[in-house]
Amino acid sequence: MSIYNFSAKAMNGKEVSLEQYKGKTVLIVNTASECGFTFQYEDLQRLYDRYKDKDFVILGFPSNQFADQEPGTNEQISTFCTLNYGVSFPMFQKVDVRGSQAHPLFSYLASSKPFEGFNQTHSVAKILMDIIQEKHPEYMLGDSIKWNFTKFLINRQGEVVKRFEATTDPLDMEQDIEAALQD
Template sequence: MSVYNYLAKKANGDILSMQTYRGKVMLITNTASQCQFTYQYEDLQKLYAKYAAHDFEILSFPCDQFGNQNPESGAQSAAQCMGQFGVTYPIFDKVQVNGEMTHPLFNYLKHEVDAQPMSKDTMQQKLLYHRIEEQYPDYLLGHNIRWNFTKFLVDQHGKVIARFEPDASMLDIENAIQQLFA
Protein backbone atom coordinates (compact mmCIF):
# COMPACT_ATOMS: atom_id res chain seq x y z
CA MET A 1 0.00 0.00 0.00
CA SER A 2 0.98 3.59 -0.52
CA VAL A 3 -0.67 6.97 -0.42
CA TYR A 4 -1.43 6.48 -4.14
CA ASN A 5 -4.07 3.84 -3.31
CA TYR A 6 -6.52 6.45 -1.99
CA LEU A 7 -9.12 8.83 -3.32
CA ALA A 8 -10.05 12.22 -1.92
CA LYS A 9 -12.98 14.53 -2.51
CA LYS A 10 -12.03 18.02 -3.57
CA ALA A 11 -13.85 21.00 -2.07
CA ASN A 12 -15.95 21.27 -5.25
CA GLY A 13 -17.11 17.66 -4.89
CA ASP A 14 -14.91 16.11 -7.60
CA ILE A 15 -13.15 12.87 -6.67
CA LEU A 16 -9.38 12.89 -7.12
CA SER A 17 -7.00 9.94 -7.08
CA MET A 18 -3.87 10.46 -5.04
CA GLN A 19 -2.12 9.04 -8.13
CA THR A 20 -2.36 12.63 -9.36
CA TYR A 21 0.55 13.45 -7.06
CA ARG A 22 2.81 10.53 -8.04
CA GLY A 23 6.43 11.65 -8.13
CA LYS A 24 5.81 14.69 -5.92
CA VAL A 25 6.73 15.37 -2.32
CA MET A 26 3.54 16.03 -0.35
CA LEU A 27 2.73 17.62 2.97
CA ILE A 28 -0.77 16.46 3.95
CA THR A 29 -2.50 18.21 6.83
CA ASN A 30 -5.84 18.41 8.59
CA THR A 31 -6.78 22.06 9.07
CA ALA A 32 -9.40 24.26 10.68
CA SER A 33 -10.55 27.81 10.03
CA GLN A 34 -10.98 28.88 13.67
CA CYS A 35 -8.05 27.17 15.40
CA GLN A 36 -5.20 28.63 17.41
CA PHE A 37 -2.93 27.28 14.65
CA THR A 38 -4.83 28.94 11.79
CA TYR A 39 -1.86 31.29 11.29
CA GLN A 40 -0.12 28.24 9.78
CA TYR A 41 -2.13 28.66 6.58
CA GLU A 42 0.22 31.56 5.75
CA ASP A 43 3.31 29.58 6.77
CA LEU A 44 2.20 26.66 4.64
CA GLN A 45 1.55 28.98 1.70
CA LYS A 46 5.12 30.31 2.00
CA LEU A 47 6.46 26.73 1.89
CA TYR A 48 4.25 25.97 -1.10
CA ALA A 49 5.38 29.07 -2.98
CA LYS A 50 9.02 28.25 -2.28
CA TYR A 51 8.93 24.59 -3.33
CA ALA A 52 6.02 24.17 -5.79
CA ALA A 53 8.42 24.39 -8.73
CA HIS A 54 10.30 21.40 -7.24
CA ASP A 55 7.29 19.04 -7.49
CA PHE A 56 6.00 19.79 -4.01
CA GLU A 57 2.34 19.83 -2.99
CA ILE A 58 0.51 20.75 0.17
CA LEU A 59 -2.87 19.05 0.55
CA SER A 60 -5.18 20.61 3.13
CA PHE A 61 -8.17 18.74 4.54
CA PRO A 62 -10.54 20.79 6.74
CA CYS A 63 -11.64 18.92 9.86
CA ASP A 64 -14.21 19.80 12.51
CA GLN A 65 -13.35 17.12 15.09
CA PHE A 66 -11.42 19.36 17.44
CA GLY A 67 -13.49 21.92 19.34
CA ASN A 68 -15.87 22.61 16.44
CA GLN A 69 -13.18 24.79 14.87
CA ASN A 70 -14.19 24.25 11.24
CA PRO A 71 -17.99 24.33 11.04
CA GLU A 72 -17.89 25.46 7.40
CA SER A 73 -18.19 23.07 4.47
CA GLY A 74 -15.12 22.15 2.45
CA ALA A 75 -16.09 24.63 -0.27
CA GLN A 76 -16.58 27.43 2.28
CA SER A 77 -13.25 26.55 3.90
CA ALA A 78 -11.47 26.67 0.54
CA ALA A 79 -12.97 30.07 -0.28
CA GLN A 80 -12.00 31.43 3.13
CA CYS A 81 -8.43 30.11 2.87
CA MET A 82 -7.97 31.64 -0.56
CA GLY A 83 -9.53 34.96 0.40
CA GLN A 84 -8.22 35.47 3.90
CA PHE A 85 -4.82 33.73 3.75
CA GLY A 86 -3.94 33.77 0.04
CA VAL A 87 -3.77 29.97 -0.09
CA THR A 88 -3.14 28.55 -3.56
CA TYR A 89 -2.47 24.91 -2.62
CA PRO A 90 -5.36 22.40 -2.85
CA ILE A 91 -8.06 22.49 -0.16
CA PHE A 92 -10.14 19.32 -0.09
CA ASP A 93 -13.57 18.54 1.33
CA LYS A 94 -14.02 18.30 5.07
CA VAL A 95 -12.95 14.97 6.60
CA GLN A 96 -12.79 13.17 9.90
CA VAL A 97 -9.35 12.03 11.02
CA ASN A 98 -10.23 9.96 14.12
CA GLY A 99 -12.98 7.53 15.04
CA GLU A 100 -15.26 5.28 13.02
CA MET A 101 -15.69 7.78 10.18
CA THR A 102 -11.96 8.41 9.68
CA HIS A 103 -11.17 9.16 6.05
CA PRO A 104 -9.23 6.16 4.62
CA LEU A 105 -6.30 8.36 3.59
CA PHE A 106 -5.85 9.66 7.14
CA ASN A 107 -6.29 6.18 8.57
CA TYR A 108 -3.40 5.09 6.39
CA LEU A 109 -1.23 8.14 7.15
CA LYS A 110 -1.54 7.96 10.91
CA HIS A 111 -0.71 4.24 10.99
CA GLU A 112 2.42 4.65 8.87
CA VAL A 113 4.33 6.94 11.26
CA ASP A 114 4.05 6.87 15.04
CA ALA A 115 2.99 9.98 16.91
CA GLN A 116 5.71 11.54 19.00
CA PRO A 117 5.13 12.24 22.69
CA MET A 118 3.54 15.63 23.16
CA SER A 119 5.95 18.20 24.48
CA LYS A 120 4.90 20.43 27.35
CA ASP A 121 7.83 22.84 27.27
CA THR A 122 5.98 25.99 26.24
CA MET A 123 2.78 27.50 27.54
CA GLN A 124 1.07 26.83 24.19
CA GLN A 125 2.06 23.17 24.36
CA LYS A 126 0.84 22.86 27.95
CA LEU A 127 -2.50 24.47 27.12
CA LEU A 128 -2.99 22.26 24.08
CA TYR A 129 -2.10 19.11 26.01
CA HIS A 130 -4.51 19.95 28.84
CA ARG A 131 -7.32 20.78 26.40
CA ILE A 132 -6.88 17.45 24.64
CA GLU A 133 -6.59 15.64 27.96
CA GLU A 134 -9.85 17.19 29.19
CA GLN A 135 -11.95 17.05 26.02
CA TYR A 136 -10.47 14.21 23.92
CA PRO A 137 -8.33 11.96 26.14
CA ASP A 138 -8.53 9.10 23.62
CA TYR A 139 -6.73 11.30 21.08
CA LEU A 140 -3.61 11.13 23.24
CA LEU A 141 -3.46 7.35 22.74
CA GLY A 142 -2.11 5.26 19.91
CA HIS A 143 -2.06 6.60 16.39
CA ASN A 144 -4.81 9.17 16.82
CA ILE A 145 -4.41 12.65 15.43
CA ARG A 146 -4.37 14.93 18.41
CA TRP A 147 -5.39 18.29 16.92
CA ASN A 148 -5.73 20.41 13.80
CA PHE A 149 -2.65 21.07 11.68
CA THR A 150 -1.05 17.67 12.17
CA LYS A 151 1.13 17.20 9.10
CA PHE A 152 2.37 14.13 7.25
CA LEU A 153 5.36 14.33 4.92
CA VAL A 154 5.20 11.92 1.98
CA ASP A 155 8.13 11.32 -0.36
CA GLN A 156 8.15 11.13 -4.18
CA HIS A 157 7.38 7.40 -4.02
CA GLY A 158 4.26 7.70 -1.88
CA LYS A 159 5.95 6.65 1.37
CA VAL A 160 5.04 8.47 4.57
CA ILE A 161 8.33 9.81 5.93
CA ALA A 162 7.40 11.92 8.96
CA ARG A 163 4.58 13.15 11.14
CA PHE A 164 4.63 16.65 12.58
CA GLU A 165 2.39 17.65 15.46
CA PRO A 166 0.55 21.01 15.27
CA ASP A 167 3.19 22.87 17.25
CA ALA A 168 6.14 21.57 15.20
CA SER A 169 8.59 24.16 13.96
CA MET A 170 8.08 25.17 10.34
CA LEU A 171 11.87 25.25 10.09
CA ASP A 172 12.02 21.56 11.05
CA ILE A 173 9.33 20.79 8.48
CA GLU A 174 11.16 22.74 5.79
CA ASN A 175 14.44 20.95 6.62
CA ALA A 176 12.70 17.58 6.22
CA ILE A 177 11.27 18.69 2.86
CA GLN A 178 14.69 19.85 1.67
CA GLN A 179 16.21 16.48 2.55
CA LEU A 180 13.79 14.80 0.16
CA PHE A 181 14.97 17.05 -2.67
CA ALA A 182 18.68 16.46 -1.92
Template sequence: MSVYTYDLETIRGEQQSMEQYKGKVLIVVNTASKCGFTPQYTDLQKLYEQYKEQGLEILGFPSNQFGEQEPGANSDVQSFCQLNYGVTFPLFAKTDVRDDSAHPLFKHLTETAPFNGFNTDSPSGKMLNAFLSEKLPHYLEGNSVKWNFTKFLIDREGNIVKRFESTDEPLDMKADIELLL
Protein backbone atom coordinates in the same frame (compact mmCIF):
# COMPACT_ATOMS: atom_id res chain seq x y z
CA MET B 1 0.53 0.14 0.80
CA SER B 2 1.29 3.52 -0.74
CA VAL B 3 -0.63 6.76 -0.39
CA TYR B 4 -1.33 6.59 -4.13
CA THR B 5 -4.04 3.94 -3.68
CA TYR B 6 -6.55 6.40 -2.20
CA ASP B 7 -9.28 8.38 -3.90
CA LEU B 8 -10.28 11.77 -2.59
CA GLU B 9 -12.97 14.40 -3.05
CA THR B 10 -11.71 17.89 -3.86
CA ILE B 11 -13.20 20.93 -2.17
CA ARG B 12 -15.22 21.47 -5.37
CA GLY B 13 -16.74 17.98 -5.12
CA GLU B 14 -14.70 16.31 -7.87
CA GLN B 15 -13.20 12.84 -7.44
CA GLN B 16 -9.43 12.64 -7.59
CA SER B 17 -6.86 9.89 -7.16
CA MET B 18 -3.73 10.38 -5.07
CA GLU B 19 -1.95 8.85 -8.08
CA GLN B 20 -1.93 12.29 -9.63
CA TYR B 21 0.74 13.25 -7.05
CA LYS B 22 3.16 10.42 -7.91
CA GLY B 23 6.71 11.69 -8.02
CA LYS B 24 5.96 14.71 -5.81
CA VAL B 25 6.99 15.41 -2.22
CA LEU B 26 3.76 15.82 -0.27
CA ILE B 27 2.61 17.45 2.92
CA VAL B 28 -0.82 16.14 3.93
CA VAL B 29 -2.37 18.34 6.62
CA ASN B 30 -5.76 18.45 8.34
CA THR B 31 -6.93 22.03 8.69
CA ALA B 32 -9.60 24.22 10.30
CA SER B 33 -10.64 27.85 9.91
CA LYS B 34 -11.42 28.65 13.54
CA CYS B 35 -8.47 27.10 15.37
CA GLY B 36 -5.59 28.64 17.29
CA PHE B 37 -3.32 26.97 14.74
CA THR B 38 -5.17 28.43 11.71
CA PRO B 39 -2.39 31.03 11.12
CA GLN B 40 -0.23 28.06 10.02
CA TYR B 41 -1.94 28.51 6.64
CA THR B 42 0.43 31.48 6.10
CA ASP B 43 3.60 29.41 6.46
CA LEU B 44 2.15 26.42 4.60
CA GLN B 45 1.49 28.77 1.68
CA LYS B 46 5.07 30.13 1.96
CA LEU B 47 6.45 26.59 1.79
CA TYR B 48 4.24 25.86 -1.21
CA GLU B 49 5.40 28.96 -3.07
CA GLN B 50 9.06 28.33 -2.24
CA TYR B 51 9.18 24.65 -3.22
CA LYS B 52 6.33 24.04 -5.68
CA GLU B 53 8.59 24.29 -8.73
CA GLN B 54 10.90 21.69 -7.17
CA GLY B 55 8.03 19.23 -6.75
CA LEU B 56 6.33 19.99 -3.40
CA GLU B 57 2.56 19.68 -3.12
CA ILE B 58 0.60 20.55 0.00
CA LEU B 59 -2.78 18.87 0.36
CA GLY B 60 -5.16 20.47 2.85
CA PHE B 61 -8.01 18.47 4.40
CA PRO B 62 -10.46 20.61 6.40
CA SER B 63 -11.96 18.73 9.34
CA ASN B 64 -14.68 19.63 11.82
CA GLN B 65 -13.75 16.90 14.33
CA PHE B 66 -11.84 19.10 16.78
CA GLY B 67 -14.02 21.51 18.72
CA GLU B 68 -16.21 22.06 15.64
CA GLN B 69 -13.60 24.50 14.35
CA GLU B 70 -14.52 23.98 10.69
CA PRO B 71 -18.31 24.47 10.72
CA GLY B 72 -18.88 25.94 7.25
CA ALA B 73 -19.56 24.34 3.89
CA ASN B 74 -16.70 23.44 1.57
CA SER B 75 -17.29 26.64 -0.42
CA ASP B 76 -16.98 28.67 2.82
CA VAL B 77 -13.69 26.95 3.64
CA GLN B 78 -12.28 27.62 0.19
CA SER B 79 -13.28 31.29 0.28
CA PHE B 80 -11.88 31.73 3.80
CA CYS B 81 -8.53 30.20 2.84
CA GLN B 82 -8.15 32.25 -0.31
CA LEU B 83 -9.32 35.57 1.15
CA ASN B 84 -7.52 35.39 4.50
CA TYR B 85 -4.37 33.42 3.69
CA GLY B 86 -4.01 33.48 -0.10
CA VAL B 87 -4.01 29.69 -0.19
CA THR B 88 -3.31 28.29 -3.65
CA PHE B 89 -2.38 24.71 -2.70
CA PRO B 90 -5.04 22.02 -3.24
CA LEU B 91 -7.84 21.74 -0.69
CA PHE B 92 -10.14 18.78 -0.33
CA ALA B 93 -13.68 18.29 0.92
CA LYS B 94 -14.23 18.33 4.67
CA THR B 95 -12.86 15.02 5.89
CA ASP B 96 -12.92 12.98 9.07
CA VAL B 97 -9.34 12.31 10.10
CA ARG B 98 -9.73 10.31 13.35
CA ASP B 99 -11.84 7.60 14.96
CA ASP B 100 -13.81 4.97 13.05
CA SER B 101 -15.07 7.50 10.50
CA ALA B 102 -11.55 8.59 9.48
CA HIS B 103 -10.85 8.60 5.75
CA PRO B 104 -8.75 5.52 4.83
CA LEU B 105 -5.86 7.83 3.83
CA PHE B 106 -5.68 9.20 7.37
CA LYS B 107 -5.97 5.72 8.88
CA HIS B 108 -2.96 4.73 6.75
CA LEU B 109 -1.01 7.89 7.68
CA THR B 110 -1.53 7.44 11.41
CA GLU B 111 -0.81 3.70 11.35
CA THR B 112 2.44 4.31 9.48
CA ALA B 113 3.59 7.44 11.36
CA PRO B 114 2.78 6.95 15.05
CA PHE B 115 2.11 9.71 17.55
CA ASN B 116 5.27 10.40 19.56
CA GLY B 117 3.86 13.08 21.85
CA PHE B 118 3.96 16.84 21.70
CA ASN B 119 7.10 18.87 22.24
CA THR B 120 6.21 20.10 25.71
CA ASP B 121 9.30 22.34 25.73
CA SER B 122 7.33 24.68 23.48
CA PRO B 123 4.48 26.77 24.96
CA SER B 124 1.97 25.53 22.37
CA GLY B 125 3.00 21.90 22.91
CA LYS B 126 2.65 22.26 26.67
CA MET B 127 -0.73 24.00 26.26
CA LEU B 128 -2.23 21.46 23.83
CA ASN B 129 -0.98 18.51 25.87
CA ALA B 130 -2.48 19.99 29.06
CA PHE B 131 -5.79 20.80 27.33
CA LEU B 132 -6.18 17.32 25.87
CA SER B 133 -5.05 15.64 29.11
CA GLU B 134 -7.71 17.53 31.07
CA LYS B 135 -10.63 17.80 28.62
CA LEU B 136 -10.21 14.98 26.08
CA PRO B 137 -7.77 12.41 27.51
CA HIS B 138 -8.97 9.72 25.09
CA TYR B 139 -7.58 11.85 22.23
CA LEU B 140 -4.06 11.17 23.53
CA GLU B 141 -4.52 7.41 23.24
CA GLY B 142 -3.21 5.57 20.18
CA ASN B 143 -1.78 7.07 17.01
CA SER B 144 -4.79 8.97 15.66
CA VAL B 145 -4.63 12.62 14.67
CA LYS B 146 -4.73 14.62 17.90
CA TRP B 147 -5.81 18.08 16.66
CA ASN B 148 -5.99 20.39 13.64
CA PHE B 149 -2.85 21.01 11.59
CA THR B 150 -1.19 17.64 12.04
CA LYS B 151 1.20 17.37 9.09
CA PHE B 152 2.53 14.26 7.32
CA LEU B 153 5.59 14.49 5.06
CA ILE B 154 5.63 11.97 2.20
CA ASP B 155 8.47 11.27 -0.24
CA ARG B 156 8.32 11.04 -4.04
CA GLU B 157 7.60 7.28 -3.87
CA GLY B 158 4.57 7.71 -1.60
CA ASN B 159 6.31 6.67 1.62
CA ILE B 160 5.43 8.49 4.83
CA VAL B 161 8.67 9.96 6.11
CA LYS B 162 7.70 11.98 9.17
CA ARG B 163 4.77 13.23 11.21
CA PHE B 164 4.64 16.76 12.56
CA GLU B 165 2.09 17.58 15.23
CA SER B 166 -0.19 20.62 15.38
CA THR B 167 2.30 22.41 17.61
CA ASP B 168 5.14 21.99 15.08
CA GLU B 169 5.47 25.09 12.93
CA PRO B 170 5.39 24.51 9.16
CA LEU B 171 8.67 26.36 8.56
CA ASP B 172 10.38 23.94 10.97
CA MET B 173 9.80 21.30 8.28
CA LYS B 174 12.10 23.01 5.74
CA ALA B 175 15.21 20.88 6.33
CA ASP B 176 13.18 17.66 6.05
CA ILE B 177 11.46 18.91 2.88
CA GLU B 178 14.76 19.91 1.28
CA LEU B 179 16.22 16.45 1.92
CA LEU B 180 13.40 14.93 -0.10
CA LEU B 181 13.45 17.44 -2.96
Protein backbone atom coordinates in the same frame (compact mmCIF):
# COMPACT_ATOMS: atom_id res chain seq x y z
CA MET C 1 0.89 0.54 0.15
CA SER C 2 1.26 4.26 -0.53
CA ILE C 3 -0.85 7.41 -0.68
CA TYR C 4 -1.42 6.56 -4.36
CA ASN C 5 -3.92 3.91 -3.25
CA PHE C 6 -6.31 6.64 -2.06
CA SER C 7 -8.55 9.29 -3.49
CA ALA C 8 -10.49 12.19 -1.97
CA LYS C 9 -12.97 14.84 -3.04
CA ALA C 10 -11.47 18.17 -3.99
CA MET C 11 -13.25 21.34 -2.87
CA ASN C 12 -15.06 21.40 -6.24
CA GLY C 13 -16.58 17.98 -5.47
CA LYS C 14 -14.53 16.02 -8.00
CA GLU C 15 -12.92 12.78 -6.88
CA VAL C 16 -9.12 13.09 -7.12
CA SER C 17 -6.81 10.09 -7.16
CA LEU C 18 -3.70 10.85 -5.14
CA GLU C 19 -1.83 8.96 -7.83
CA GLN C 20 -1.80 12.25 -9.73
CA TYR C 21 0.88 13.38 -7.23
CA LYS C 22 3.17 10.46 -8.13
CA GLY C 23 6.80 11.61 -8.28
CA LYS C 24 6.16 14.67 -6.11
CA THR C 25 7.11 15.33 -2.52
CA VAL C 26 3.81 15.83 -0.70
CA LEU C 27 2.84 17.33 2.65
CA ILE C 28 -0.62 16.26 3.85
CA VAL C 29 -2.18 18.41 6.58
CA ASN C 30 -5.48 18.21 8.45
CA THR C 31 -6.66 21.78 8.94
CA ALA C 32 -9.22 23.91 10.78
CA SER C 33 -10.25 27.55 10.44
CA GLU C 34 -10.93 28.32 14.12
CA CYS C 35 -7.95 26.64 15.75
CA GLY C 36 -5.12 28.09 17.78
CA PHE C 37 -2.84 26.74 15.01
CA THR C 38 -4.76 28.25 12.07
CA PHE C 39 -1.94 30.77 11.68
CA GLN C 40 0.07 27.87 10.21
CA TYR C 41 -1.78 28.36 6.92
CA GLU C 42 0.45 31.38 6.31
CA ASP C 43 3.70 29.43 6.57
CA LEU C 44 2.26 26.43 4.75
CA GLN C 45 1.49 28.73 1.84
CA ARG C 46 4.99 30.20 2.12
CA LEU C 47 6.51 26.69 1.87
CA TYR C 48 4.27 25.84 -1.06
CA ASP C 49 5.28 28.99 -2.93
CA ARG C 50 8.96 28.33 -2.20
CA TYR C 51 9.04 24.70 -3.37
CA LYS C 52 6.12 24.12 -5.77
CA ASP C 53 8.43 24.51 -8.77
CA LYS C 54 10.55 21.67 -7.36
CA ASP C 55 7.66 19.15 -7.48
CA PHE C 56 6.43 19.85 -3.95
CA VAL C 57 2.74 20.05 -3.14
CA ILE C 58 0.70 20.52 0.02
CA LEU C 59 -2.71 18.86 0.33
CA GLY C 60 -5.07 20.37 2.91
CA PHE C 61 -7.88 18.35 4.48
CA PRO C 62 -10.21 20.30 6.76
CA SER C 63 -11.68 18.40 9.72
CA ASN C 64 -14.18 19.39 12.39
CA GLN C 65 -13.21 16.61 14.81
CA PHE C 66 -11.22 18.66 17.29
CA ALA C 67 -13.36 20.89 19.51
CA ASP C 68 -15.60 21.83 16.54
CA GLN C 69 -12.93 24.16 15.13
CA GLU C 70 -13.99 23.70 11.50
CA PRO C 71 -17.77 24.23 11.56
CA GLY C 72 -18.15 25.83 8.12
CA THR C 73 -19.22 24.36 4.82
CA ASN C 74 -16.63 23.40 2.23
CA GLU C 75 -17.39 26.62 0.36
CA GLN C 76 -16.93 28.72 3.54
CA ILE C 77 -13.65 26.93 4.29
CA SER C 78 -12.35 27.53 0.79
CA THR C 79 -13.29 31.22 0.93
CA PHE C 80 -11.72 31.62 4.39
CA CYS C 81 -8.43 30.03 3.29
CA THR C 82 -8.21 32.10 0.12
CA LEU C 83 -9.20 35.46 1.60
CA ASN C 84 -7.30 35.23 4.88
CA TYR C 85 -4.17 33.30 3.91
CA GLY C 86 -4.01 33.32 0.11
CA VAL C 87 -4.03 29.53 0.08
CA SER C 88 -3.39 28.26 -3.42
CA PHE C 89 -2.34 24.69 -2.64
CA PRO C 90 -4.98 21.98 -3.21
CA MET C 91 -7.67 21.79 -0.54
CA PHE C 92 -10.05 18.88 -0.20
CA GLN C 93 -13.53 18.60 1.25
CA LYS C 94 -13.96 18.25 4.98
CA VAL C 95 -13.23 14.73 6.30
CA ASP C 96 -12.93 12.82 9.54
CA VAL C 97 -9.29 12.09 10.32
CA ARG C 98 -9.74 9.79 13.33
CA GLY C 99 -12.21 7.24 14.64
CA SER C 100 -14.44 4.73 12.88
CA GLN C 101 -15.46 7.22 10.17
CA ALA C 102 -11.91 8.39 9.43
CA HIS C 103 -11.03 8.83 5.78
CA PRO C 104 -8.95 5.75 4.84
CA LEU C 105 -6.04 8.00 3.86
CA PHE C 106 -5.75 9.30 7.42
CA SER C 107 -6.03 5.81 8.92
CA TYR C 108 -3.13 4.82 6.67
CA LEU C 109 -1.08 7.92 7.53
CA ALA C 110 -1.56 7.56 11.30
CA SER C 111 -0.68 3.86 11.24
CA SER C 112 2.39 4.53 9.06
CA LYS C 113 3.92 7.06 11.45
CA PRO C 114 2.67 6.79 15.04
CA PHE C 115 2.33 9.73 17.40
CA GLU C 116 5.62 10.49 19.17
CA GLY C 117 4.48 13.39 21.34
CA PHE C 118 3.97 17.12 21.14
CA ASN C 119 6.83 19.63 21.11
CA GLN C 120 6.52 20.84 24.70
CA THR C 121 8.51 24.01 24.00
CA HIS C 122 6.02 25.31 21.41
CA SER C 123 4.21 28.46 22.56
CA VAL C 124 0.76 26.84 22.23
CA ALA C 125 1.70 23.38 23.60
CA LYS C 126 0.65 24.01 27.20
CA ILE C 127 -2.75 25.37 26.15
CA LEU C 128 -3.25 22.43 23.78
CA MET C 129 -2.32 19.86 26.41
CA ASP C 130 -4.63 21.48 28.97
CA ILE C 131 -7.55 21.37 26.52
CA ILE C 132 -6.91 17.74 25.62
CA GLN C 133 -6.44 16.62 29.24
CA GLU C 134 -9.48 18.49 30.56
CA LYS C 135 -11.97 18.06 27.72
CA HIS C 136 -10.79 15.36 25.33
CA PRO C 137 -8.45 12.80 26.96
CA GLU C 138 -9.72 10.22 24.43
CA TYR C 139 -7.73 12.04 21.73
CA MET C 140 -4.53 10.68 23.23
CA LEU C 141 -5.51 7.02 22.80
CA GLY C 142 -3.77 5.01 20.08
CA ASP C 143 -1.79 6.34 17.14
CA SER C 144 -4.62 8.37 15.68
CA ILE C 145 -4.43 12.03 14.73
CA LYS C 146 -4.31 14.06 17.96
CA TRP C 147 -5.22 17.58 16.78
CA ASN C 148 -5.59 19.93 13.84
CA PHE C 149 -2.52 20.70 11.74
CA THR C 150 -0.93 17.28 12.03
CA LYS C 151 1.36 17.07 9.02
CA PHE C 152 2.71 14.06 7.09
CA LEU C 153 5.67 14.34 4.73
CA ILE C 154 5.45 11.93 1.80
CA ASN C 155 8.38 11.00 -0.45
CA ARG C 156 8.31 10.76 -4.25
CA GLN C 157 7.34 7.08 -3.99
CA GLY C 158 4.19 7.94 -2.01
CA GLU C 159 5.51 6.67 1.32
CA VAL C 160 5.19 8.48 4.64
CA VAL C 161 8.64 9.57 5.79
CA LYS C 162 7.84 11.83 8.74
CA ARG C 163 4.97 12.96 10.96
CA PHE C 164 4.83 16.42 12.48
CA GLU C 165 2.31 17.35 15.14
CA ALA C 166 0.46 20.66 15.45
CA THR C 167 3.25 21.88 17.71
CA THR C 168 5.73 21.82 14.83
CA ASP C 169 5.54 25.06 12.89
CA PRO C 170 5.71 24.61 9.11
CA LEU C 171 8.98 26.50 8.64
CA ASP C 172 10.61 24.17 11.17
CA MET C 173 10.00 21.32 8.68
CA GLU C 174 11.95 22.99 5.89
CA GLN C 175 15.13 20.88 6.25
CA ASP C 176 13.07 17.68 6.14
CA ILE C 177 11.21 18.93 3.05
CA GLU C 178 14.48 19.81 1.33
CA ALA C 179 15.90 16.37 2.17
CA ALA C 180 12.80 14.67 0.74
CA LEU C 181 13.08 16.79 -2.39
CA GLN C 182 16.69 15.57 -2.87
CA ASP C 183 15.73 11.88 -2.76
